[in-house]
Amino acid sequence: MKIAILPGDGIGPEVTAQSARVLRAVVGNRVDLRMEEAPIGQAGVDAAGVPLPGATLALAQAADAILFGAVGGPTDELPDRSKRPGSGLLKLRKSLSLFANFRPAVLFPELIGASTLRPDVVAGVDMLILRELNGDLYFGEPRGVHLENGRRVGVNTMRYSEDEVARIAHVGFQAARQRRGKLCSVDKANVLETMQLWRDVVTEVSREYPDVALTHLYVDAASMMLIRAPKQFDVIVTGNVFGDILSDAAAMLTGSIGMLPSASLGIGAGVAGAKVPGLYEPVHGSAPDIAGRDIANPLASVLSAAMMLRHSLGLPEEALRIERAVRAVLANGYRTADIHQAGTRLVGTAEMGDAVVKALDFAT
Numbered sequence: 513m514k515i516a517i518l519p520g521d522g523i524g525p526e527v528t529a530q531s532a533r534v535l536r537a538v539v540g541n542r543v544d545l546r547m548e549e550a551p552i553g554q555a556g557v558d559a560a561g562v563p564l565p566g567a568t569l570a571l572a573q574a575a576d577a578i579l580f581g582a583v584g585g586p587t588d589e590l591p592d593r594s595k596r597p598g599s600g601l602l603k604l605r606k607s608l609s610l611f612a613n614f615r616p617a618v619l620f621p622e623l624i625g626a627s628t629l630r631p632d633v634v635a636g637v638d639m640l641i642l643r644e645l646n647g648d649l650y651f652g653e654p655r656g657v658h659l660e661n662g663r664r665v666g667v668n669t670m671r672y673s674e675d676e677v678a679r680i681a682h683v684g685f686q687a688a689r690q691r692r693g694k695l696c697s698v699d700k701a702n703v704l705e706t707m708q709l710w711r712d713v714v715t716e717v718s719r720e721y722p723d724v725a726l727t728h729l730y731v732d733a734a735s736m737m738l739i740r741a742p743k744q745f746d747v748i749v750t751g752n753v754f755g756d757i758l759s760d761a762a763a764m765l766t767g768s769i770g771m772l773p774s775a776s777l778g779i780g781a782g783v784a785g786a787k788v789p790g791l792y793e794p795v796h797g798s799a800p801d802i803a804g805r806d807i808a809n810p811l812a813s814v815l816s817a818a819m820m821l822r823h824s825l826g827l828p829e830e831a832l833r834i835e836r837a838v839r840a841v842l843a844n845g846y847r848t849a850d851i852h853q854a855g856t857r858l859v860g861t862a863e864m865g866d867a868v869v870k871a872l873d874f875a876t
């Protein structure tokens with residue numbers, strides 16, 4: 513199996529080094545994993561002049577799955593958008609038609625005190641935020657800043673076609689079926705025509721899934737509910753922009769953004785043997801404020817590797833072993849700085865990786 517490793521920038525290489533180790537360790541000699549690394553983001557610009565070098569895209573396209581770190585840094589705001597590190601990731605997702613972004617937010621019981629919310633509010637949180645990834649304001653045309661009567665005017669376009677909404681809705685209903693059978697669609701249908709279309713299409717698709725209980729929430733109400741009563745959510749399906757924002761909020765329910773994995777899947781989403789490689793990445797960014805200091809939490813990346821084993825490589829037992837090993841190290845008190853509390857053992861990025869690798873032996 514071919515895995516493209518794209519560490520990127522900032523803490524990306526630090527956390528990806530640990531998840532790649534864990535992947536190797538969990539499959540051992542049973543599976544021939546061929547990992548090949550390539551630059552993306554600022555690292556792509558430094559190596560080949562662009563955030564997504566042709567060789568990196570070719571490696572990703574030929575892989576069975578992609579393990580991605582994070583991109584971004586001081587050149588985020590360059591006037592030439594095509595040179596910004598983040599454009600490399602957007603282009604990669606778009607080139608592979610990765611339209612379904614799975615962001616599970618699960619609170620490990622051991623981290624109940626790490627959340628900024630009250631334990632009784634967050635205990636038992638286990639939700640999946642499914643974010644559409646190929647449309648919406650991030651890709652809609654026209655876009656840009658132009659002059660109108662001598663003043664600058666900025667324009668972005670919220671755009672979804674009915675087939676784009678239907679395909680993510682199907683993924684949402686199927687995911688809900690494999691969980692607790694509840695799907696909440698989040699939109700802003702009261703104000704935005706695009707979001708009224710979203711709601712209409714999700715409702716139409718729901719007729720094919722009578723066994724799934726569908727509800728709708730406006731995004732403002734959903735953001736309030738996420739903080740007030742998060743346990744009510746099973747699967748949330750939403751557009752690119754709302755999903756981007758809500759999933760960071762959901763991260764804080766679990767204690768730290770350093771704990772949240774994600775998977776971006778394309779045609780055949782969620783099915784092992786899908787026609788395009790899945791992209792697996794932590795939800796967090798390149799965290800320049802802590803980069804190069806061996807203090808980043810690698811567990812979001814490690815848990816992303818577990819998702820890869822389950823969704824792209826058809827190795828669910830190995831996925832479970834990683835997840836059990838993560839629980840074991842947390843239960844044994846290992847904590848990186850972002851989740852550290854009095855009475856637990858403060859460890860660095862590499863030491864946390866060591867602990868997970870060791871715990872794999874017992875997590876059968």
Ligand code: NAD
Pocket residue numbers: 523527581582583584585586588598601769770771793795796797798799800801802807808809810812850
């Ligand atoms: P960020 O996620 O990088 O960091 C937000 C905060 O969380 C920071 O205080 C950071 O130190 C902390 N944090 C993040 N990951 C952590 C981890 N694993 N362990 C411990 N603490 C962690 O978001 P930001 O600060 O808004 O953005 C920083 C850069 O990352 C920017 O260049 C941005 O464009 C980029 N970014 C990239 C991605 C991606 O590659 N998918 C996603 C978001 C942001």
